Amino acid sequence: MRMRSGASSAAGERFCMSRWTEIGQEKRCITCGEYWPADAEFFEAAKKTRDRLSPRCIACIVEKTWSSVLVAAR
Numbered sequence: 001m002r003m004r005s006g007a008s009s010a011a012g013e014r015f016c017m018s019r020w021t022e023i024g025q026e027k028r029c030i031t032c033g034e035y036w037p038a039d040a041e042f043f044e045a046a047k048k049t050r051d052r053l054s055p056r057c058i059a060c061i062v063e064k065t066w067s068s069v070l071v072a073a074r
């Protein structure tokens, strides 16, 4: 019988949420959870994602908030 070690609830990459507002499309940062305009000014360009924007806002990338989150999640 196998046992799972640790909490392996593979944090899905399905957080890429976006919505349309009066000013246009907004995208939710997976790190801070805030909505920002889906725009290169707020999200880094990324080729791997469908909308070609990084799932994290530039502010989080600059502050590397996500790396500390990952460490804390261990």
Ligand SMILES: [Zn+2]
Binding pocket: 029, 030, 031, 032, 033, 034, 056, 057, 058, 059, 060
């Ligand atoms: Zn953010």
